[in-house]
Each structure stands twice: as C-alpha cells, then as structure tokens.
Amino acid sequence: MKIMMKKIILLASLNLWFAYLPAQASSVVEVSIAQLIASPERFDGKLVSVVGFFQNEMEESAIYLNRDEMVQAIRKNGIWIELNSSQMQSITKLHNDYAKIEGLFSATERGHFGLWSGSIKDIKKIFRWTPPPIKRKKSLTGH
Template sequence: MKTIVAALMMAAAMAAQAAPAARPPQDVSLIELIANPARFDGKQIRVSGYLVREFDGDAIYLHRDDYDHGILRNGLWVTFAKDSPELRCKTLRYASVEGKFVAKERGHRGLWSGSIDRIARCSVSR
C-alpha cells in the first residue's frame, strides 16, 4: 500500500513540474497594441482605456473622445468570456481588461485595430 501511495505522489509531483505555469497577462498600452499588433498577437494582455458595451460596438478606446467622435481605429474590439462574471462590467467608464489579443480580428465590419478576446477580468476606474 505504501508503495502505491508513494508512486502516486511521485507521479503527481512530476505532472505538476511538467505542466507549464500559467503566465500572468502582460501589461501593455493601447498605443503599443495598435502600433505593433504582430508583437502581441495571441498573448494574454492587460490594457486600460475607455470601455464601451453596446450592440455591434463592444470596444475599448484610448480616450472617451475617440468613442464620442467615432475614431474606431483608436480602439480594440472586445469580447467577454461567456462564463465570466465580468459580463456585468460597466460601460462608458475607464477600465482595465485582461484577455487574449488577436491582431487579425477587427470586430464588426473590421472597423477596429484588433481585438481582445475572452476577457475574463475587468476592473472599472472610479
């Protein structure tokens, strides 16, 4: 019995070492993402900006003025993870979001400068 328990503990320890640790998201600015999309493509990122949640227009912008004046290229399309409690993240606020950056996905009609997919964490500035 002791041999089986020891073997199971050894196997669990080896599996824990072999599994890659989840990397924390990289802090990056919207300007960096827009200027160098290939550099961040497919990476987990954390970015801050003006968050908008509306039909065919969920996005995060550099500034509120970019949203107000329809400068969509100064923003990124955003999608929230379906099971995320962050689906309630308030709109029309400055916020920080975490998700996977996808350079080629440009949102509805391809109007934005990329997208942040499967946002699982969102914190709104006060």
C-alpha cells in the same frame, strides 16, 4: 563518480530544454492601447492587460485610448472587446467609463465589420479602473 556525471549531464540537458520553451502563455503583458495599435503583431496571441475608455453597446464593445476617440467614433484607435453573455450581464454599469481589461489579444480579428485595430477575447478580468492618487511634492516655498 559516474552517478555525479550523469546528474550533471541531466541538469545541463534540463537547463537547455527550459531555455528553449516558449514564454508562459499565462504571463500577462501590461500594455497600452497605443502599443497594441502601433505593433499588433508583437502582441498577437499574448495575454495582455490594458486600460482605456470602455464602451459596451449593441454591436460595439470596445476599449479606446480615451473618451474623445469613442465619442468621435475613431474606431481604429480602439480595440474590439469580445465578451461572453455572462460577462455582458455582469458589466452593465461599466459602460462609458474607464476600465482595465485582461484577455488574449488578436491582431487579425478586428471586431464587427473589421473596424477596430484588433481584439481582446477570452476575457479573464474586466473592472472599472480608478487611477491611483497623485502624490504631490511639497513646494520649496511651503505653499
């Protein structure tokens, strides 16, 4: 009986301990650029995954809400992307295209001259994003 009670107490203690552990840093949060811009403190220090229009030029590696934001240089509607030298070399064909990027978001680090609304560093994944095909519903008239 004593052994059973000790096991129950141990299990209850472990459950309490695990309940107070912070969320795993490795769990990726799917988020929009708009969410990062609107609530940067909510995602600060979290591993995020975003889709947007990616530009990779000298002193300007960033992901924007869309192409127009990049063309018009509305940098506050973008997030600075901090790439290491090997990543810079491997993504040369990804310039000026939509991309999906996964990395660590920082609300306080805002890129070159602090012009962006945050940054994503420690990039885990970066690749060209292709939207899924749109499934069209059949019309009632058969057309």
